[in-house]
Amino acid sequence: MIRSLPQPYRRIWLTIAVALLVIPAIVAAIVIFTGHGVNWWKSNKDVSFVRGTWRTPTQTLLASSMSVQPTVGWRFTLADTGVPDPEPSAAYLFANDANPFLSDPYVGNLGDRAYFMVGNIGAPAPQWWLVAVDVNDGSRAFPPIPLVAGESRPRCYLNGPDAVLCLADGAGPTTAWVIDSQTGLVTYTGPTPLTVYSSKFIMKQVGIYAVATKQDQGVYGIGPTAQTTWFVPGNGVMSDAVRNPLDFEPPTLASQAAGRGSDRQITFSLRDGTVIRPEIAADKQQGYTEIYPGGFAAEVTAARDVGEVQFFEESGRRAGRNGVPGELGSSPGLPLVNLTAGGWALFNAQGQLLMQQSTPKRAHAAVIGDFLVVDGDEPTDKRQFDMTSGTEMKACSLPKGFFASDGRVALGYDGYADTGRTLTAVDLSTCDTRWTTHSPPGSFRKLWRINTTLVQLSDDGTELMSLVAPG
Numbered sequence: 001m002i003r004s005l006p007q008p009y010r011r012i013w014l015t016i017a018v019a020l021l022v023i024p025a026i027v028a029a030i031v032i033f034t035g036h037g038v039n040w041w042k043s044n045k046d047v048s049f050v051r052g053t054w055r056t057p058t059q060t061l062l063a064s065s066m067s068v069q070p071t072v073g074w075r076f077t078l079a080d081t082g083v084p085d086p087e088p089s090a091a092y093l094f095a096n097d098a099n100p101f102l103s104d105p106y107v108g109n110l111g112d113r114a115y116f117m118v119g120n121i122g123a124p125a126p127q128w129w130l131v132a133v134d135v136n137d138g139s140r141a142f143p144p145i146p147l148v149a150g151e152s153r154p155r156c157y158l159n160g161p162d163a164v165l166c167l168a169d170g171a172g173p174t175t176a177w178v179i180d181s182q183t184g185l186v187t188y189t190g191p192t193p194l195t196v197y198s199s200k201f202i203m204k205q206v207g208i209y210a211v212a213t214k215q216d217q218g219v220y221g222i223g224p225t226a227q228t229t230w231f232v233p234g235n236g237v238m239s240d241a242v243r244n245p246l247d248f249e250p251p252t253l254a255s256q257a258a259g260r261g262s263d264r265q266i267t268f269s270l271r272d273g274t275v276i277r278p279e280i281a282a283d284k285q286q287g288y289t290e291i292y293p294g295g296f297a298a299e300v301t302a303a304r305d306v307g308e309v310q311f312f313e314e315s316g317r318r319a320g321r322n323g324v325p326g327e328l329g330s331s332p333g334l335p336l337v338n339l340t341a342g343g344w345a346l347f348n349a350q351g352q353l354l355m356q357q358s359t360p361k362r363a364h365a366a367v368i369g370d371f372l373v374v375d376g377d378e379p380t381d382k383r384q385f386d387m388t389s390g391t392e393m394k395a396c397s398l399p400k401g402f403f404a405s406d407g408r409v410a411l412g413y414d415g416y417a418d419t420g421r422t423l424t425a426v427d428l429s430t431c432d433t434r435w436t437t438h439s440p441p442g443s444f445r446k447l448w449r450i451n452t453t454l455v456q457l458s459d460d461g462t463e464l465m466s467l468v469a470p471g
Helices: 007-042
Strands: 071-077 106-110 113-119 127-134 139-149 155-158 163-168 174-180 186-192 202-206 209-214 218-222 228-233 253-257 265-269 285-292 295-301 308-313 324-329 336-339 344-347 353-357 364-368 371-375 383-386 391-393 402-405 409-416 420-427 433-438 446-450 453-457 463-468
Touching (some): 106 155, 106 446, 113 155, 127 163, 139 163, 139 174, 155 202, 155 209, 218 253, 228 265, 265 285, 265 295, 285 324, 295 324, 402 446
Antiparallel strands (some): 071 463, 113 127, 127 139, 155 163, 163 174, 174 186, 202 209, 253 265, 295 308, 364 371, 383 391, 446 453, 453 463
């Protein structure tokens, strides 16, 4: 006869049995989780993010739907600028060159306030003006600012949130105008050591800041009287992607190589030139760097070591603990790493993994609304994902000359002024071309996404207009 254990003993043995079963499972789970957190990139398996981890990075998208061909909203003519009537033989245009192929009158924007060059470019000594328009309603933002009259056309740049800088080379020293970007008040006009077309300085627009560079010497900031201020030694070269990020907020940081032939990169503030020193080990160095909203990612290497990508806040503080063997790929808005083991992985600005895929082997991507459009080295490498769910979709080809989107429809403007350009709208949810328009050969027509407004210059260069959804 089998005797049953007393109740207290049964509870003890039950507890022991449960512990023997549960503790190994917990340990195994910890090992698996830890392995995923540290060594997930060694796996060939595709990894999608957990639903809910995706947060759309802040993008500047068109406020008006582009699903159907837009119509004209407001119009802003040369008469609206307040520029006085020129001599009849040389009418004013929104242009900075008589050749439409070379002309680009758009200076830049600060929010809804956009700045353009106007000139009577057919005159022997053209008069040049800076004009400003509020693209929210097409109204004049401030009276036109007269610049130089002469064959040497000026160049203008945004210089921080409060100033526009214009420069004109001449027979003597370069002349500068510093203009309050809100009121149009000229706060300084006079000589400057800066130059427009000589090799003494090379002027660059980086985000909303103007900088002066010297090849193999470094980058200078520019102050309120058009003088050089801070200086960061280096090779003086910054990527186009940093200077003009599509759809994302202008950068406040930039990077350059430490010198000619150097693999070491230096990241610095565009506001005051402060050098950002990322939290990396003393025996390693910061290599190729990409700037993203909220921070940056860098390839970090040591002598004779395979490099890894690390993530940093704008201050240089380490963001997350992921160190990912691989190289940074092109992906404005979010870090993308082409993995040493093959395939690629996408991260958020905090260095948290969003997605890992085994193909293509080397990728570059565009974040447009909630769509991730991926390309590789081969035409067959295209992939596309809905990042609200991680679902793979039919892969669309972005229109050539992609420059703007409403978050669903991508716009591309392609071609040349002398042969005509085509504006194409592609629906990223279906890959269908929704509509196209064409400009005639020799047209001054250009298009820009200015904050959340699509702005077009007329074929004859005399009028700006907004393009909005019908109705």
